[in-house]
Amino acid sequence: EKVIVPTDVKIELINRLSKTGLPAIEVTSFVSSKWVPQMADHKEVMRGIERYPGVQYPVLTPNLQGFHSAVSIAAGATEVSVFGAASESFSKMNINCSIEESINKFQEVVKAARNMNIPVRGYVSCVLGCPYEGNITPIKVAEVSKRLYSMGCYEISLGDTIGVGTPGSMKRMLEAVMKEIPLNALAVHCHDTYGQALANILTAIQMGVAVVDSSVAGLGGCPYAKGATGNVATEDVIYMLNGLGINTGVNLYAVMEAGNFICTALNKKTNSKVAQASFKY
Amino acid sequence: AFPKRVKVVEVGPRDGLQNEKTVVPTPVKISLINMLSETGLQVIEATSFVSPKWVPQMADHTEVMRGINKLPGISYPVLTPNLKGFQAAVAAGAKEVSIFGAASELFTKKNINCSIEESLERFDEVMTAARAASIPVRGYVSCVLGCPYEGKISPAKVAEVSKKMYAMGCYEISLGDTIGIGTPGSMREMLTAVMKEVPVGALAVHCHDTYGQALANILVALQMGVSVVDASVAGLGGCPYAQGASGNVATEDLVYMLNGLGIHTGVDLQKLMDTGTFICNALNRRTNSKVSQANCRL
Numbered sequence: 001e002k003v004i005v006p007t008d009v010k011i012e013l014i015n016r017l018s019k020t021g022l023p024a025i026e027v028t029s030f031v032s033s034k035w036v037p038q039m040a041d042h043k044e045v046m047r048g049i050e051r052y053p054g055v056q057y058p059v060l061t062p063n064l065q066g067f068h069s070a071v072s073i074a075a076g077a078t079e080v081s082v083f084g085a086a087s088e089s090f091s092k093m094n095i096n097c098s099i100e101e102s103i104n105k106f107q108e109v110v111k112a113a114r115n116m117n118i119p120v121r122g123y124v125s126c127v128l129g130c131p132y133e134g135n136i137t138p139i140k141v142a143e144v145s146k147r148l149y150s151m152g153c154y155e156i157s158l159g160d161t162i163g164v165g166t167p168g169s170m171k172r173m174l175e176a177v178m179k180e181i182p183l184n185a186l187a188v189h190c191h192d193t194y195g196q197a198l199a200n201i202l203t204a205i206q207m208g209v210a211v212v213d214s215s216v217a218g219l220g221g222c223p224y225a226k227g228a229t230g231n232v233a234t235e236d237v238i239y240m241l242n243g244l245g246i247n248t249g250v251n252l253y254a255v256m257e258a259g260n261f262i263c264t265a266l267n268k269k270t271n272s273k274v275a276q277a278s279f280k281y
Numbered sequence: 282a283f284p285k286r287v288k289v290v291e292v293g294p295r296d297g298l299q300n301e302k303t304v305v306p307t308p309v310k311i312s313l314i315n316m317l318s319e320t321g322l323q324v325i326e327a328t329s330f331v332s333p334k335w336v337p338q339m340a341d342h343t344e345v346m347r348g349i350n351k352l353p354g355i356s357y358p359v360l361t362p363n364l365k366g367f368q369a370a371v372a373a374g375a376k377e378v379s380i381f382g383a384a385s386e387l388f389t390k391k392n393i394n395c396s397i398e399e400s401l402e403r404f405d406e407v408m409t410a411a412r413a414a415s416i417p418v419r420g421y422v423s424c425v426l427g428c429p430y431e432g433k434i435s436p437a438k439v440a441e442v443s444k445k446m447y448a449m450g451c452y453e454i455s456l457g458d459t460i461g462i463g464t465p466g467s468m469r470e471m472l473t474a475v476m477k478e479v480p481v482g483a484l485a486v487h488c489h490d491t492y493g494q495a496l497a498n499i500l501v502a503l504q505m506g507v508s509v510v511d512a513s514v515a516g517l518g519g520c521p522y523a524q525g526a527s528g529n530v531a532t533e534d535l536v537y538m539l540n541g542l543g544i545h546t547g548v549d550l551q552k553l554m555d556t557g558t559f560i561c562n563a564l565n566r567r568t569n570s571k572v573s574q575a576n577c578r579l
Contacts, residue, residue, distance in 0.1 A: 244465020
């Protein structure tokens with residue numbers, strides 16, 4: 001989001017999300033504020049939020065320095081995430097190193113995390129397409145996923161970073177990855193840039209995936225397609241899962257209220273269709 | 282397994298425009314339909330022969346029918362709510378018509394002020410006249426996954442109404458999730474019931490995207506063998522029952538998904554997007570198609 005959000009608003013958002021029944025809420029990122037000014041207040045946010053029992057509050061840690069900062073007493077993170085990519089060009093453009101070099105960096109983080117019994121989640125970006133390379137082979141996705149999983153990540157979140165995937169490419173990619181990684185260690189992170197997210201998530205669920213990433217109110221645009229949307233809206237995902245009789249433990253109305261809160265603070269319209277249909281404007 | 286080909290039924294000029302607040306001038310409607318005719322779409326619902334008192338947007342139905350280029354191989358069905366509308370449609374050159382039923386008594390009462398049974402009797406007149414004129418009739422069933430007044434709708438009721446309309450002579454039944462509240466779960470349940478009474482080859486789905494569920498619902502329908510899908514260019518047409526919410530699913534987003542599944546539609550996505558841009562400019566509104574949004578450099 002372009003608008004920089006004050007620390008207390010971030011904390012309020014996370015506290016509201018903690019009351020909805022969501023089991024995992026990604027709080028912030030311990031990345032250099034030079035690169036991501038929005039996340040500059042990572043320590044304050046970690047210190048300020050209420051930690052509800054039974055809820056995980058993972059944070060991004062791109063390298064060992066970020067990791068140490070995250071788990072320090074000042075911040076107190078108890079779960080971290082690392083970000084790999086299935087595309088060499090994306091890796092180079094994003095973090096200025098090859099996939100292999102980035103994996104070596106993550107290895108340091110994972111090693112340090114294991115010493116402290118801190119679980120690490122691994123993300124793989126561009127699993128259904130890359131803004132620079134175009135098509136990405138399922139085999140490459142499986143290879144990178146396998147590297148992250150075998151080094152010790154407990155879960156691999158497969159990200160359709162630019163939302164170009166469709167149920168066809170989702171199926172092919174998952175078939176390749178499922179040969180290397182057990183189903184219960186897989187998650188899908190679909191972007192809705194081309195309106196395909198729910199159809200892609202449905203496909204993943206039909207294949208047995210049981211962990212889905214989403215963003216309240218569909219926050220977050222796409223940095224690669226001006227004016228386009230990004231993350232799929234949590235409200236819309238929960239609506240679908242409820243309709244399928246799948247238990248999430250999440251109170252949809254509470255999520256809509258949290259979405260309404262943050263959209264008001266950001267002075268923007270929600271990207272969630274469920275919220276649009278439910279709130280009177 | 283998915284069908285190898287899907288027939289996309291474009292409802293933008295009728296269902297789409299009908300639910301847009303801005304009244305569109307006749308020449309713009311004609312240009313819209315002509316542009317759609319160049320995209321590869323085989324069916325374009327052109328207008329509605331309903332009284333202009335009820336639907337001012339469709340008051341120019343005769344001029345539109347007379348004004349459009351009718352390309353060979355493309356069908357231009359029009360809505361005909363009763364015999365009078367049917368006769369006017371045929372006089373204006375229509376070669377295919379549609380009739381609208383509903384799976385909800387309350388919806389029928391509020392919409393056309395009669396019961397489902399009475400509405401089917403009215404349609405019988407249209408069917409008889411259409412048969413005599415060798416004009417194919419498509420039947421729509423509204424509220425198949427829920428009703429704004431009654432709430433839940435039983436799959437058995439949907440199957441019953443669909444069966445009646447099919448038995449009356451409709452060549453195809455388009456099942457409409459009128460307020461978009463359906464999910465893959467309710468879609469599967471409903472189709473299972475309907476497919477017991479109507480062959481799947483005669484079924485179409487008409488999903489609204491009011492709750493963002495349209496493509497997921499369409500995916501399930503395809504998995505169950507449905508191979509005809511209705512959509513509206515640029516996702517034209519809001520929802521009259523939820524202020525500010527969206528309505529029809531965008532044809533561009535549907536075609537994008539079908540392309541990704543390797544399902545043949547014959548539709549040129551770029552030409553479709555250009556048509557969407559045209560009508561959105563004319564309506565002075567943003568597109569509801571995410572594919573279009575992603576492709577426009579703002």
